[in-house]
Amino acid sequence: MALTRRGFALGTAGAALAGKARGEPEPLRIGWLAALTGPSSAPGIGFNRGLLFAAEELNAAGGVKGRKIEIVTRDTQGDPTKAVNATQDMISRQKVHAIHGPTNSGEALATTPIMARAKMPDLHPCVVDQLIDPDKFPNAFRIAPSNGQWDDAVRQYCLDILKVKQVAVFGDTTGYGTTAVAASVAAFRKDGAGVVYQAQIDASQPDVSPDMLRARDAGAQAIVIWSVSTGMHARLMNTRANMGWKIPFVGHPALGSGDVRPLLDKPANWDNVFLVGYRSCSYDKDGRLPPRTRDFVARLAGKVTLADTSLWWVACSYDAVNMFARAVAETGSSDAQAIIGFLNRQNPYPGIFGDYAFSPRQHNGYPQNDVVMSLANSAREVAFALAPGYA
Secondary structure (H helix, E strand, C coil), X not given: CCCCHHHHHHHHHHHHHXXXXXXXXXXXXXXXXXXXXXXXXXXXXXHHHHHHHHHHHHHHCCCECCECEEEEEEECCCCHHHHHHHHHHHHHHHCCCEEECCCCHHHHHHHHHHHHHHCCCEEECCCCHHHCCCCCCCCEEECXXXXXXXXXXXXXXXXXXXXXXXXXXXXXXXXXXXXXXXXXXXXXXXXXXXXXXXXXXXXXXXXXXXXXXHHHHCCXXXXXXXXXXXXXXXXXXXXXHHHCCCCCEEECHHHHCCCCHHHCCCHHHHCCEEEEEEHHHEECCCCCCCHHHHHHHHHHCCCCCCCCCCHXXXXXXXXXXXXXXXXXXXXXXXXXXXXXXXXXXXXXXXXXXXXXXXXCCECECCCHHHEEEEECCCCECCEEEECCCCC
């Protein structure tokens, strides 16, 4: 049976009540903050599938030392205010033992200090660099690359492989889009490239042609895009085709989301688009995934829908739940400091998405060498082909 968020939430709530009646051990409650609806929901939906699958798999195997996993989900809708309220509720009323998320950096900028004050263990996939600071936020760990790592991969591909010297940089108007554009522009200029145009575009804006025309008139040779909004991506691709402009798009992983395809005027509009990708979710020269990823995809078959999402989103949240579970299993405690102490000792933690390395002074866990560029329209059985130019 395919997993649904509502079905799983009802199931875990019922199981928790039944467990209390039978005197079973307290469940391990993991708070889950995600934008599951709204214009920035594509990643949240993918993350959600991996998280629920992990919890179901662990519970089917008996849980964590007899303790069931209970997921406490809150849909933030991409709204920082909703994320803050949900975080406070999870800490004060739901009494969760750890939190995964939010999935949007704009929300995480608002919730991370709250979790730090409460000493709440947090594994999040948000990429804004300042979200990780072992001094300010000793409880926060990043389970995905930072935007700096993404930006390095994008910039290297533009300058060293595409050989472009002038770029336009677009982002949406969220906190993430604003900070990502600023960082990207600064890094390109530091490396000697010309940023001839930059823009923040509302993700729901129906007509993106004014910004595309300005970028073309400014002489852009590539457009770098930082947004999770697949609707915005599709409109940019359709507008590029209508302009008869063959400029490459390079940027955010959501450029390759399955949600883009049905929004395109024609499939060819997806050509010449390169997204941030990962070696763990890329086919090798023989068309094979790495062994751990192959096994994971086989276990997902028939249980989790992958055709309309990105494999890394699913794998990342799967790893987060399993990392919390292993922390409790190995320390024998769901106490916050026990979980944080466990995370600080992982070097490496062998996940599906990557081998994470954390220490008390390093809470960015994802390996830089595993960040690559992929062809956005090359998804085949949930993974991508490496972009041209890689060995």
